[in-house]
Amino acid sequence: MTNLAIAANGLRKSYGDKVVLDGVDLAVPEATIFSLLGPNGAGKTTAVKILSTLISADPGTGGIHIGGHDLAADPQAVRAAIGVTGQFSAVDGLITGEENMLLMADLHHLSRSEGRRVTAELLERFDLTAAAKKPASTYSGGMKRRLDIAMTLVGSPRIIFLDEPTTGLDPRSRHNMWQIIRELVSDGVTVFLTTQYLEEADQLADRIAVLNDGKLVAQGTAEELKRLVTGGHVRLRFTDPAAYQSAALALSEVTRDDEGLTLEIPSGGTQRELRAILDRLDSAGIEADELTVHTPDLDDVFFALTGSTVPNQPNQPNQPNQSTQPTQPKEAVR
Template sequence: MSSSAIAVSGLRKAYGDKVVLDGIDFEVAQGSVFSMLGPNGAGKTTTVNVMATLLKADAGTVVVAGHDVATATKKVRASIGVTGQFAAVDELLTGRENLQLMADLKRVRSGRDTVTQLLERFDLVESADKASSTYSGGMRRKLDLAMTLVGRPQIIFLDEPTTGLDPRSRRTMWGIVRELVADGTTIFLTTQYLDEADHLSDRIVVLDDGRLVAQGTPEELKRQVPGTHVRLRFGGLDDLDTAARALAGSTRDDQELTLRVPSEGDSRSLRALLDTLDEHMINALEFSVHTPDLDDVFLALTGRTSAEVVAQ
């Protein structure tokens, strides 16, 4: 528990008869990226709001940065930063003024130096004295995150931080997240972009209908879903026919001259497959291994793909 930045046990929250969180448990290691995935309405934002002291739980315990959110609210708030789904910048102020306002509210010593450093870190120097209303979506998100960093929080909650951003801006945000973790910051991320979770996360939990349905590293979750296979392409139907007879359980595509062979994907099973081809004197023109991705995991666990969730 002492090495955990966040420890959640038996967390429950309901609104009338609607149970939003049904007794969830998880721990977040210090200096890591922890992602919570789930369809809309699964309870992700509610979980963040409880951990950030913005909402009271009905039951369970939540310890953030070593402090109970129910009994040590001020200490928790002094240890965290929160970036919501939409950039919370004051569009009447410039980027510099937004940052300075946060520095003043948090009574940061050398506030001007802190503002200057953050403008440089987030590549906002040239636009620092322009009204934030003129900023692009990506610039607003960067400014919003920079404002969150005023006061150097130990833990940052990022609730769908790249929603609506173009691919370039998303990757810029990914780079910033990696830099923060390298400096020892703990990141709690909620996202509907599974490639984002795959690229950034040390550990992932999947929340569906208020319950945790899976948790583990990205690779561990992918291994839970069957579907790893080897794809072979041949030069003609004769080789394809012979390979299909020799490799039990395979699925053929006569038009593409390909064979899909179920496999564990490890070196031993791959070696056995290639040995079988050699025994039958078959040459495959192309050979590739395909493994399930997080979208396959998401579909298996929630019955929906990430594309369907984002479209809702």
């Protein structure tokens, strides 16, 4: 358990008969980004609230250590080591951005001079200096989110919990926020991220855990998780019905779409498999109008692991049958 910013064993939490967390183990190395994914009601927010000392875990939970401190024995030391940025902005719109920052400095008991120094540095770092004297209510969504994280950093936390930090932001603001998060980690900060955007976890997270019905159903790197599901394929689209029919006969194990004149061939996306398909088409004198390769992504992983085929062994998931999962758009999960 060395060099772990967060170590939790057997997290448990119930509300009446409703089990929200059912023995969840988490291990987050220092200076990394850890992303927790799961559908609504999976237990993500409850886990964050426990780890950030906002609520208590149930009896039966094993040890929880945050920043090297025992959460049960020394919650104040844990609070001093962490920062929390919730899904909804904590910015006070009635005062300026600078005043929001100075208020946080007062809450952290910084001296007047130190508070102004830290405020100025963070406002500059988050590109908010020009707007510092303006009421926060006039800020755009991206500016408010940057100010929110800047306020979290006033206390110099080494561990930050970010609960859906880019919800509602436009693509440019979201990418700017990603860069800020990467810079935090390069400075040695550990980030515990929950997000509704699967692409965000794929882009940012060093490790990802998937919760479903209060249980951990998978964890690993994005690439490790993608290997848990099947469903990769090559898709060929034709405009000539005769070429379409000839290709369907020339290729084996194809799924046909006669209306769309498309064929899908199971494939892991390797160069060898793709070359074999193209060689067969060339031998038959067939040319497709469009070829695309699909390999499993986090969308596939998410829907496979949180659908009806969730494996029985939470920490050692089997390969689910993706064909039973509904097709849903990206960035639709919360």
